Amino acid sequence: MNCTCGQHIPDARVKLGFKECVSCSSQEKYGFINIINHKTGNTVQVMPREQAERINKVGDRKRFGTILKGGSKNNNYNPKNIKIGCSISFIGSKVNFEESGKRVMNVFENDGMEKAFEQIEREIKNLNIDKFQASKLKQIINAL
16 A cells, blocks of 8 residues: 555554654654652653653753762762773672772771771772672771
């Protein structure tokens, strides 16, 4: 089947009841927005394209309050600091905690408490330990 403009209309489109090509169609185009249900599972909401584009534009603004878009104005987030291939699943692992603990204790024995606390902050920054583990290391040092 051909459209009034002369362009061929695909059979699947004809079976759905359309009598014109996509270019000539007066049917409103659809868009979508992401709906976040959980950190590992997202869905989309289908809606008219203009409305979806407006909503997505608002959500894509820098400093909108999400970590993906830059967070708050006081946040130190910088997308250039993202390490390619880094997996957050290893942050705070038992192995990393033990290795970081050895480094921190070595600094503590050689340079004192203040330098050990600085080493703990570097371990957090380098994504070797999480803040809970850092707190444990600080408690250990304070007890010594």
